[in-house]
Amino acid sequence: MSATYPSVRMPLRGPDPQSLLEEAERCVYCGFCESVCPTIRVGPHRGYGPRGRVNLLISWLESGALSEEVIESVYSCLLCDACYTVCPAHIRLSELMRGARALLTSRGALDKGLAVRTR
């Protein structure tokens, strides 16, 4: 076994909305990911699951309209990549969500009073 790390590169996506959007748009909405996501079972809406996260991210980046739902969805992700293991499009939600968080903080778009909710 090689003692070097890692074989997989994990690029840190900077706050680049266009590349985030392109990555999110590869989703085919199959929903396979929802069966393995730990947060969808405890969150109050579908935005607490991977498909919903992709959906909300696209709608925010396309329309520019940032809702409370989007923020909850982005910050409730565990970055665990369980969804990646079953995703036919090989979308890494963890990288998308880190990128979305970086975008939100760099734009100063996080309002006070927003929180992740549990069902």
Add this chain to the structure above:
Amino acid sequence: MRGLDIRGVVEFISELELRTGYPVPAPRGFASQWSRGLGLERRGTGRLLFTGALYQLVPYIEAFIAMTLRLEAAGKGWVLRYGGLLAKSIGPALSAIARPDPEAVRRYNNVVRSAASLLIRSGVEFDYVPEVSDMYSGALLYDLGALEALKVHGNRLREALESMGAMEVITIDPHSAETLTALRDLVGLKVEVIPYLELLKPSALADAKGLEVTVHDSCIYARRLGLSGRVRELLRAAGLRIREPPRSGASTGCCGGPVEALSPGMATSIARARAEELASVSGTAVAMCPICLANLSRARVKGLRLVDISEALSGSL
């Protein structure tokens, strides 16, 4: 159930990190207490042990979260909305209020000692310089997307590692390994990152004489670094019998810990489901990440004992 104010938490952690080097209030020197009396030193090997302070931080993270929950319960949760200001004004002094459980401090320090001892027994040569080896990796900043704060912290870390002439760093937890790797892209950190589990020799391990355990794989080790096979190889070499849980290896179930800073309630309910799953196959579960260990333990599932892999491999079961 509502979690904590997202912006307040991100600002508090970013600000405190920049002021003290760590993301939650903790007393000076806490991160290096574990190494007292071990005689570790700088030897000029070019390979540095880098604990990333995550194990050592766990009791302080727990204490800080307990403090925020007390504030919420007292109807004073609004102060967290001013997290940045709070960190600037009294952040470092909060360590006098957010006091950790001394038993947890002892236990997590002991985990780090066990990891270092396993490396030594495996004949691995490394440098240890407390002020660099026990710096924080910036893992929480990375996960929360606090990129500006992470860049500042990452550059400090890069300079410290360069000043040591470190070509390689040995990490002891998955989040520090992942964050250091991200810092290679972000701030040009030029070190090879080696998880310590890759370096251990079977001859260095204790013999557990067939004791049965289950394994809680870390998401990062299992899904990104492909270390599940290595983990099992080591546990078997240490005389442990493994009973796999329903979700294991690359299909492991996250402990919920990554959302703990924003929603302790959500983190605990995810942890409870996972801990029950582990308890259904064995009374002892081996974890390999401080966040998993803390979060799964907090679920307090009856009949389940959680141990770190360094404890399992060194016979402290």
